[in-house]
Amino acid sequence: MRTRFRPFALALCLLPLLAAPAAAGPGPAVFAARYWDGFVEYWAEHFQKQNGVVMGVLALGAVALFIITRGKWRK
Numbered sequence: 001m002r003t004r005f006r007p008f009a010l011a012l013c014l015l016p017l018l019a020a021p022a023a024a025g026p027g028p029a030v031f032a033a034r035y036w037d038g039f040v041e042y043w044a045e046h047f048q049k050q051n052g053v054v055m056g057v058l059a060l061g062a063v064a065l066f067i068i069t070r071g072k073w074r075k
Helices: 002-024 028-047 050-070
Strands: none
């Protein structure tokens, strides 16, 4: 039991020292906001083209057909 406690105690003591540089950087919310802005910009640009709208409607139709026909065999 004592041999398992020492590495755990060492890791617990070193955690604040080693985590300090990581905490100094930008938070995860900044990364998520940048990612979301890029995601929205990409898809907005994609759907401004006519072929993007057509592919979006076809994909939505395929998903709708899958949902509608999925449970028909159980009745």
